[in-house]
Amino acid sequence: MNAPEKRNSFRSGPDENGKFGIYGGRFVAETLMPNILALERAYNEAKADPAYAAEMAGHLTHYVGRPSPLYFAERLTEHLGGAKIYLKREELNHTGSHKVNNVLGQILLARRMGKKRIIAETGAGQHGVATATLCARFGLECIVYMGAVDVARQAPNVFRMKMLGATVVPVQSGAKTLKDAMNEALRDWVTNVESTFYCIGTVAGPHPYPSMVRDFQSIIGDETREQMQAAEGRLPDSLLACVGGGSNAIGLFHPFLDDPSVEIYGVEAAGHGLDKLHAASISGGRPGVLHGNRTYLLMDEDGQIQEGHSISAGLDYPGIGPEHSWLNDVGRVKYLSATDDEALEAFQLLSKIEGIIPALESAHALAKVAELAPNKPKDHLMVVNLSGRGDKDVPQVAEMLGTSL
């Protein structure tokens, strides 16, 4: 099980204990351990079952709308005057982001396991909306935990989830944001462990979640590889994606990790700046243990977890998926960061120049495209993951630009 695909591969993790180097693992309460082991068994069985893959493929085509296009951004390329820029259009998926790829995989697994009650945590609400959507599609009970602060600032997504039949529970504990929503979801799971499937939204949490969610998101990179082959007849030269927990990024990166000619960049949220309030776990944090895994975290000198800050509610988690921590340490992926202001500028640039309003999360990756692309030759093929659409961010951006709607 989990045997390396080949020697010296960056794609063979995690090991049988769920570790990527020192990162990952299963740091959970004993009550959850039997469930996590059962989930791992069920997922391994499903992976080996062609019927599971076929069911997923059918829904990805007809319900999600895959494959998503790999779009040549002609005017953005001209504007920046360097690398040839392609956008992987994950924002065109049903529910408006890459989140649905993972949720579909987990919901089909929950059905196989006979679990009828689904719980999820959400920050900005994108994962919550995707989970509520799939639960509606398959007639499952859905409970979404969301920090009370996020409930207040993401009202449209809260209403969407309710329309879809989900129960949204505002979390009043701790700092009342995403990390507390995750704590509360874990508390629910500990309490309702027999009946409940916990649908985690990113490549974090205890093993097997980081690798399972990565597998579901890897369709992004797999398609990109084929589409680039069809368009240009070769591999891309560089990949960029924003990183909060890091699921859209690992989905794009993973199929290319063993192609040494491909430069890979993850972009964290630098908030007001790395010396001020930010959410850049790798650039500004250090390894610790939270939410079931060891990874880079934002914390004080006593090991108490600190709040992340970002203009984007989808990036303000104080941790990052453990595989990213490992990819950083071994040097395969370079982690950069973009500030709130840089993201806001990129948000406006793409809207005006390509007619595509990106999510504020994805705008962080675009900000670094604007920085890197001009210094690359014209035959350099650069792919950026447009992980979500920005409609949800329009009211917030309007406010920041001083416009009242």
Place this chain on the structure above:
Amino acid sequence: MTTRLDTRFAALAREGRAGFVTYVMAGDPDRETARAILKALPGAGADVIEFGMPFTDPMADGPSVQAAGLRSLHGGQTLKKTLEDIADFRTGDRDTPIVLMGYYNPIYIYGVEKFLADAKAAGIDGLIVVDLPPEEDAELCLPALKAGLNFIRLATPTTDEKRLPTVLGNTSGFVYYVSITGITGAATPDFGKTSEAVARIKKHTALPVAVGFGVKNADHARAVARGADAVVVGSALVDAVKGSLDGEGRATGRTVGAVTDLVASLAAGVRGARQAAE
């Protein structure tokens, strides 16, 4: 190696009664008051003390312990201070076993080797670290055992016959049976089922079995004590602290007494359990 926990549980067995394990949070509601509570616990009837290490993200704890942790952190409590608080307690009490309970990250950041050395020097007897299951024993459990500290494991209703030996493997001091699937201070367990579960665990181990989660009053304590080697109460004591605070959340003249009065009443329930049953 005989530890203070072994000695205490042996003495309880000779007395023919169940032990009473009390949980309070370090630094709650402030450091001085928490120290005063700690000192007063043995006299009020605590046989073993669990001292909580506050953490920002206590994923297995209910609202009472979560709030206690935040009160403590807002007051500036750190792991170093918690260890000093226990060293201070040890100057006046050589016999009552003390177990530190909490989550791994503050220990990991403190440094495992340094933490174990400092904990041992402070007079700590055992550790309960909620987010370190047997699968992660290499992190802290094995080094702790090597350093001469007990590592107390939680067994839960989801720990089946097949998994029990894994859970009990490196456990020492006592086994903490979590009486419900849930978080601290939540629903009251079915005490009949609890006794059955304890009997099931005892088939696999000679260690004492303590039962906790959901024990709120003397009647509960009495019911649990009939079928277990010890009863653990935490959230109810933490709530007693909270109930004694003034409008600004500060300790009052009643705070220490509110905890010791409840401890005395619960201890009477625990001590009377076996006589009442006979």
